[in-house]
Amino acid sequence: MxxxxxxxxxxxxxxxxxxxxxxxxxxxxxxxxxxxxxxxxxxxxxxxxxxxxxxxxxxxxxxxxxxxxxxxxxxxxxxxxxxxxxxxxxxxxxxxxxxxxxxxxxxxxxxxxxxxxxxxxxxxxxxxxxxxxxxxxxxxxxxxxxxxxxxxxxxxxxxxxxxxxxxxxxxxxxxxxxxxxxxxxxxxxxxxxxxxxxxxxxxxxxxxxxxxxxxxxxxxxxxxxxxxxxxxxxxxxxxxxxxxxxxxxxxxxxxxxxxxxxxxxxQGRWSDVGSWNAVADLHGADADGNQISGQGYAMGASNTFIHAPCRPVVALGTKDLLVVDTPDALLVMHRDCAEQVKDVVTLLTTQGQSQATQHRRIPRPWGAYDSIDAGDRFAVKRLTVKPGARLALRMHHHRAEHWVVVKGTARVLCDDKAQLVKENESIYIPVGAVYRLENAGKTSLEVIEVQTGGYLGDDDIVRFDEGGTQVLGETRKLA
CATH class of the missing domain: 3.90.550.10 (Spore Coat Polysaccharide Biosynthesis Protein SpsA; Chain A)
Structure with a gap:
C-alpha cells in the first residue's frame, strides 16, 4: 500500500x-x-x-x-x-x-x-x-x-x-x-x-x-x-x-x-521545533537541568541551554538562560523570552545588520564560501567546491585574487592557460584575468581566497558563457 x-x-x-x-x-x-x-x-x-x-x-x-x-x-x-x-x-x-x-x-x-x-x-x-x-x-x-x-x-x-x-x-x-x-x-x-x-x-x-x-x-x-x-x-x-x-x-x-x-x-514524540525552548527539549538534561549541544560547558549553572557548534562556550553561574552561538552572532536570553526572538530579527533588520538575514557561510550551486575576514582593500574567504563542480567563467575589473589549496586538487583556467593546483600550492589571479576554478578530484576541494584591490564589491564581476561570450545585464553575488 x-x-x-x-x-x-x-x-x-x-x-x-x-x-x-x-x-x-x-x-x-x-x-x-x-x-x-x-x-x-x-x-x-x-x-x-x-x-x-x-x-x-x-x-x-x-x-x-x-x-x-x-x-x-x-x-x-x-x-x-x-x-x-x-x-x-x-x-x-x-x-x-x-x-x-x-x-x-x-x-x-x-x-x-x-x-x-x-x-x-x-x-x-x-x-x-x-x-x-x-x-x-x-x-x-x-x-x-x-x-x-x-x-x-x-x-x-x-x-x-x-x-x-x-x-x-x-x-x-x-x-x-x-x-x-x-x-x-x-x-x-x-x-x-x-x-x-x-x-x-x-x-x-x-x-x-x-x-x-x-x-x-x-x-x-x-x-x-x-x-x-x-x-x-x-x-x-x-x-x-x-x-x-x-x-x-x-x-x-x-x-x-x-x-x-x-x-x-x-502517539509518538513530535515537535515543530518552533523556538529555542523546543530545541532545548530535544536534548537530555544533567542533574541541574542544563542542556548542552556542541562545545558548551555549564559551571555552577542551572536550567541553562547552550548551543555551541563552533567553539567552546561557558555558562558560569547562570540560571534559566538560552545561549546560542554562531560564527558571527551570539544570542543570550531568558527562557521566558524565547517567543520574542523574531522581534530581535526585526530590530537588526531595521538597523541594517546583515546578520539578521545572512550567514557568514553562503551556499552556492558549486559548494559554499565562508567570509573569514575583511578590511580596507582586502577580504579573506574559504571556498568549498563539490567534486566535479566548478565556478562560472568570470573576470574582475578592480580586484586580484590569490588562492591557496588546503585540501584536494583544483583545476584553474586563467587567461586560456589551464593548470592543476594541489594541496599546499597556490596561484595568483591578476586584475582583468578571465578565470575559472574547478574541483578536479573526487573529494571536496577547499581553497583559501585572499582578495585585494581598491573595490571588492560583489558586483565587480563580468560573467562569460562557455563559449567565452560576455553575459550582459547580469550580476550575481559570487565568491
Missing part, C-alpha cells in the same frame, strides 16, 4: 524564532540541528519509509540546499520551485494540479522532528482508507502539556467502521492557538489533539475542496502550472501567474470550511 503515497515536503518558512541559527538565506529546516543533520534531511529519511521518491516545494533561492538534503537522505524526486512565497494553500494546489487525480499525496512540513519514523509511517498508513474514501486526513498529536504554541483539532465521531478500527475520527473543529487557561481546559476535556500540519489526501479531493472554498487560489495555480519549465529535477512555474495568487494557509483556505476532514492521532 505504501506505493500509493507520494510524499510532498513543504520547505517554505523563515524560522525567525530560531535566529541566529535560522536566517532568511538558511532557514531552520536547512541548518544542522540534530546529530549534525538538518530537519529537512531527517524529514526526508522519515518519508523514505513510505516512498523513496519525494517531491519538495521550495523557494527558488533554496533549490540547491534542497538538492543537497535529497542527496544526503538518499531519496530522489522533483523540486517544485516557488518564485515567491504564497503559503501552504497555493503550494499544495500546485502539487495537486501536477499529480495524477487518483494519487494519494502526503503533505509534510520540512521542519518537524519526529524521532520514531517507524511509528510515524505506521500512523500515516492508517489514514489511507479514509483518504481513498474522499476525506482530507489530518494527523494530530496527543498533547503532553497545555501548549499555547500549537493549534488544536477536536475529534468528533468515529468514521464508518467499514474503513477499519484505526481509520480515525471526523474533525469536529479546528481551534486556534489558545491562551494558557484555554489550553489547560482543552487538555482536561480530552479528545483534543495538537495540529501537526500533516495531511494525506487524494489529488482530486484536494482540487475539489479548493474549487469549493478557494477557487481564486486554484485558478491562479492552474495558470502558474499550465506551462512548466523543467530544468533537470527542478520544475519552475510561471512567475507572474503565481505572484498574483492570494497567500493563505490551507487551514484557513480549505480545512476549516471542508466537511469531509478526518483526524488520526499520533
Amino acid at each position: 505504501t506505493h500509493q503515497i507520494q510524499p510532498v515536503v513543504l520547505c517554505g518558512g523563515s524560522g525567525t524564532r530560531l535566529w541566529p541559527l535560522s536566517r532568511k538565506t538558511l532557514p531552520k529546516q536547512f541548518a544542522p540541528l540534530i546529530g549534525n543533520k538538518s530537519l529537512l534531511v531527517l524529514t526526508l529519511e522519515r518519508l523514505r519509509l513510505l516512498n523513496p521518491n519525494v517531491t519538495c516545494v521550495a523557494a527558488e533561492e533554496h533549490r540547491f540546499l534542497v538538492q543537497e538534503a535529497i542527496d544526503d537522505a538518499k531519496v530522489s524526486g522533483k523540486q517544485l520551485l516557488e518564485p515567491v512565497a504564497r503559503n501552504t494553500a497555493a503550494a499544495m494546489a500546485a502539487v495537486a494540479l501536477l499529480a495524477d487525480p487518483e494519487q494519494l499525496l502526503l503533505f509534510a512540513p520540512a521542519d518537524h522532528h519526529i524521532p520514531d519514523p517507524e511509528r510515524f509511517a505506521a500512523t500515516v498508513l492508517k489514514g489511507v482508507p479514509a483518504a481513498l474514501a474522499g476525506h482530507v486526513v489530518a494527523f494530530g498529536v496527543e498533547p503532553s502539556f497545555p501548549s499555547t504554541a500549537y493549534g488544536y483539532i477536536r475529534q468528533g465521531e468515529r468514521l464508518d467502521a467499514a474503513l477499519g478500527d484505526d481509520a480515525g475520527h471526523a474533525v469536529a473543529a479546528f481551534i486556534e492557538k489558545p491562551a494558557a487557561e484555554r489550553a489547560e481546559q482543552l487538555l482536561l476535556e480530552g479528545g483534543n489533539l495538537w495540529n501537526a500540519g500533516i495531511l494525506l489526501v487524494q489529488a482530486k479531493v484536494l482540487i475539489a475542496a479548493l474549487q469549493a472554498h478557494a477557487d481564486d487560489i486554484l485558478d491562479s495555480c492552474r495558470l502558474a502550472t499550465a506551462d512548466m519549465q523543467p530544468d533537470g529535477d527542478f520544475l519552475r512555474m510561471d512567475s507572474a501567474a503565481f505572484a498574483r495568487c492570494r497567500s493563505q494557509s490551507i487551514d484557513y483556505a480549505v480545512l476549516e470550511k471542508c466537511e469531509r476532514v478526518a483526524v488520526i492521532p499520533f
Whole structure:
C-alpha cells in the first residue's frame, strides 16, 4: 500500500524564532540541528519509509540546499520551485494540479522532528482508507502539556467502521492557538489533539475542496502550472501567474470550511521545533537541568541551554538562560523570552545588520564560501567546491585574487592557460584575468581566497558563457 503515497515536503518558512541559527538565506529546516543533520534531511529519511521518491516545494533561492538534503537522505524526486512565497494553500494546489487525480499525496512540513519514523509511517498508513474514501486526513498529536504554541483539532465521531478500527475520527473543529487557561481546559476535556500540519489526501479531493472554498487560489495555480519549465529535477512555474495568487494557509483556505476532514492521532514524540525552548527539549538534561549541544560547558549553572557548534562556550553561574552561538552572532536570553526572538530579527533588520538575514557561510550551486575576514582593500574567504563542480567563467575589473589549496586538487583556467593546483600550492589571479576554478578530484576541494584591490564589491564581476561570450545585464553575488 505504501506505493500509493507520494510524499510532498513543504520547505517554505523563515524560522525567525530560531535566529541566529535560522536566517532568511538558511532557514531552520536547512541548518544542522540534530546529530549534525538538518530537519529537512531527517524529514526526508522519515518519508523514505513510505516512498523513496519525494517531491519538495521550495523557494527558488533554496533549490540547491534542497538538492543537497535529497542527496544526503538518499531519496530522489522533483523540486517544485516557488518564485515567491504564497503559503501552504497555493503550494499544495500546485502539487495537486501536477499529480495524477487518483494519487494519494502526503503533505509534510520540512521542519518537524519526529524521532520514531517507524511509528510515524505506521500512523500515516492508517489514514489511507479514509483518504481513498474522499476525506482530507489530518494527523494530530496527543498533547503532553497545555501548549499555547500549537493549534488544536477536536475529534468528533468515529468514521464508518467499514474503513477499519484505526481509520480515525471526523474533525469536529479546528481551534486556534489558545491562551494558557484555554489550553489547560482543552487538555482536561480530552479528545483534543495538537495540529501537526500533516495531511494525506487524494489529488482530486484536494482540487475539489479548493474549487469549493478557494477557487481564486486554484485558478491562479492552474495558470502558474499550465506551462512548466523543467530544468533537470527542478520544475519552475510561471512567475507572474503565481505572484498574483492570494497567500493563505490551507487551514484557513480549505480545512476549516471542508466537511469531509478526518483526524488520526499520533502517539509518538513530535515537535515543530518552533523556538529555542523546543530545541532545548530535544536534548537530555544533567542533574541541574542544563542542556548542552556542541562545545558548551555549564559551571555552577542551572536550567541553562547552550548551543555551541563552533567553539567552546561557558555558562558560569547562570540560571534559566538560552545561549546560542554562531560564527558571527551570539544570542543570550531568558527562557521566558524565547517567543520574542523574531522581534530581535526585526530590530537588526531595521538597523541594517546583515546578520539578521545572512550567514557568514553562503551556499552556492558549486559548494559554499565562508567570509573569514575583511578590511580596507582586502577580504579573506574559504571556498568549498563539490567534486566535479566548478565556478562560472568570470573576470574582475578592480580586484586580484590569490588562492591557496588546503585540501584536494583544483583545476584553474586563467587567461586560456589551464593548470592543476594541489594541496599546499597556490596561484595568483591578476586584475582583468578571465578565470575559472574547478574541483578536479573526487573529494571536496577547499581553497583559501585572499582578495585585494581598491573595490571588492560583489558586483565587480563580468560573467562569460562557455563559449567565452560576455553575459550582459547580469550580476550575481559570487565568491
